[in-house]
Amino acid sequence: MTDIEIAQNTKMDKIVHVAAQVGLNEDDIEQYGSYKAKIKLPLKTTKATKRKLILVTSINPTPAGEGKSTVSVGLGDALRKLNKNAMIALREPSLGPVMGMKGGATGGGYAQVVPMEDINLHFTGDMHALTTANNTLAALIDNHIQQGNALGIDQRRIVWKRVLDINDRALRNIVIGLGGPMQGVPREDGFDITVASELMAILCLSENLHDLKARINRIVIGYTTDRQPVTVQDLQVGGAIATLLKDAIKPNLVQTLAHTPAIVHGGPFANIAHGCNSVLATQTAMDLADYTVTEAGFGADLGAEKFLDIKAPVLGKTPDTIVIVATVKALKLNGGQALKDLDIEDLKALESGIVNLTHHIKSMAQYGIPVVVAINRYTQDTEREISYIKEVCEKIGVQAIDTDVWAKGGDGALDLAQAVVKSVEEPANFKPLYSNDAEITEKIQTIVTKIYGGAHVEYSKKARNQLKRFKKNGWDKLPVCMAKTQYSLSDDPKKLGEPHDFTIHVKSLIPKLGAGFIVAMTGNVLTMPGLPKHPAALDIDISDDGKISGLF
Known part of the structure; x- marks a missing residue:
């Protein structure tokens, strides 16, 4: 059966019963039908727990798939099977990938x-x-x-773009205000995808409504003719914008197929934003459960790095264990095996491609947090391939667990759950990657060398000028959010495996003062994706009785 058929054939619990599992009653939630709810904030009561936090990340994504969300869900279900009080905290899907190429973000199979x-x-x-x-x-x-224009905004230097939650390359660069004086002032503009909006990052990093509004007021929307920054506070509309997000800031409560309580909230992409679900989602899960399983987008070089360097300081909690998801197929693709041949055993390709996994293990170990590898099994994987991955990981002191959650759900992750329960009790000595007092260029160089394994950073003339202005404006003490292709450790999506001695090319820098970081745009990464030749929308349909098909 397909993912959607499995989901449609599973009986869900009423959301009030799911909430009751973690001590929430009907007054603590706002129901959206029978199976979804918003959790009211602040929580009336919280449990005194050990608050173990497990971060799930992965190797660099490939067309072969890695199954990070699937493993996150299976691990959460497995922890419940071990009688652990566990919850899951995931990101919300964007309609761009759903209707485009990547797909959804609700896991898969069972x-x-x-x-x-x-x-x-x-x-x-x-x-x-x-x-x-x-x-x-x-x-x-x-x-x-x-x-x-009382503020003297230079219409050529407005940096705030419009957004749409769908992939639409035709809207990347547009001209607005045409048609005469009554239609506005003509200027160049463009659209980003909604998940790239600074408001998404702000929603995901805000601790409450007060913090949300304060962050919104700090947003830089553009510059005056003498290049002074203009903020939302200057426009005096922060309260109005925050009001539109009064419900969106509340975490969403749902369930897994096994009825494990799950919070799904916030959805920034990790290649163009910070790639983590909301601080409120993770904090709420930790308030309600002893074990919280959360994920960070794309590979460890993007989502996990940003979780540890951008989200964790706001959350006030670092992970107790990091789980890195890998598949035999993806590693063989990294090792040069053709996509069409991935079902065929190829130990040579696996040997060449496993360097991508070992690189991520070593980069995450720099933070002083225990690491466990989850081998997300496919039917075609051979025992020799699985054993080889385990042997390589064992040699560098990391346990790799054979995991089969797509076919078996939580039962397929019991060994992983037991390893995680043991791992979270190991001593962790978290070490930040860099100091925020360091120069922006030093922070970027640190990420490039210590996380990506690169050698050099090259800045465009525009980026060099921006560095000077940012320092003058006092913005140089913020963390850096790298916008980079997810497919490679470098900024070239074609360089798979573990490239060496490469240069990262920084095209421009974007101040996101509300979110609290500086975005570094690298390579050819886009903030508004396009649709593929065969978008997923071509396969989606709905019957006369409302039954959806083709949605994965």
């Missing part, structure tokens, strides 16, 4: 969060609220200019 159709489509409306809030701010900026 390790899914449900209702998967709702979560992958409109869910509780968070993405729409973010889109509306972002575009309301854009409209207010243009209206301010139309009505006299």
Whole structure:
């Protein structure tokens, strides 16, 4: 059966019963139908727990698939089977990948969060609220200019873009305000995908409504004609924008196929944003459960690094264990085996490609946190291939666990869960990758050399000028969020495996003061993706009685 057929054939518990598992009653939640709810904040009561946090990340993603969300769900279910009080905290899917190429973000097989159709489509409306809030701010900026421009905003230096939660390359660069004086002031503009909006990052890093509004007010929307930054606070519309997000800030409660409580909230991409679910989602899960399983987007070079260097300081908690997900197929693809041949045993390709996994293990170990590897099994994987991965990991002091969650759900992750329960009790000595007092260039160099394994960083003339202005404006003490291709450790998506001595090319820098970091745009990464030749939308349909098909 397909993922959606498995989900549709599983009976869900009412969301009030799911909430009761973690001590929440009907007054603690706002129901969105029978199987979804928002958790009211702040929680009336919290449990005194050990609050063990498990971060799930992976090797660099490939077309062969890695199954990070699937393993996260299966691990959460397995911990419950071991009678552990566990919850899962995941990101919300974007409609861009759902209708495009990557797919959804609810796991797969018998390790899914449900209702998967709702979560992958409109869910509780968070993405729409973010889109509306972002575009309301854009409209207010243009209206301010139309009505006299009291702040002296230079329309050529507006950095706030409009957004849409769908892949649409035609909107990357546009001209607005055409048609005469009553239609606005003409200027160049463009669209990002909603998950790249600074408002998404702000929503995911805010600790409460007060913090949300304060962060929104710090957003730099553009510059004056004498290059002074203009913020939302200057426009005096922070309260209005925060009001549009009053419900979106509340974490969403759902369940897995095995009825494990799951929080699905916030969805920044890790290649163009910080790639982690919300601080409130993770904190709420830790308040309610002894073990929280959470994930970071794409590979450890992106999502996990940003979780540890950007999210963890706000959360006030670092992971007790990091789980790195890998598949035999993906490692063989990294080792040069053709995509069409991945079902064929090839130990030579596996030997060549496993360097991608060992690189991520070593880069995560720098943080002083125990690491466990989850080998996400496919039917075609051979015992010799699985054994080889285990042997290589054992030689560098890391346990690799054969995991079969797609076919078996939590039962396929019991060994992984036992290893994680043991691992979280090991001493962790967290070491930040860099000091925020370091120069921006030093932070970027540190990430490039210690996490990516690169040698050099090359800055465009535009980026060099921005570095000077940022230091003058006092923005140089913020952490750095690298916008980089997810497919390679380098900024060239074709360089698989473990490339060496490469150069990262920084094209530009974007101040995101509300989010609290500086974005470094590298290579050819895009903040508005395009649709593939055969988008997933071509395979999605709905019957006359409302049954959806083709949604994975």
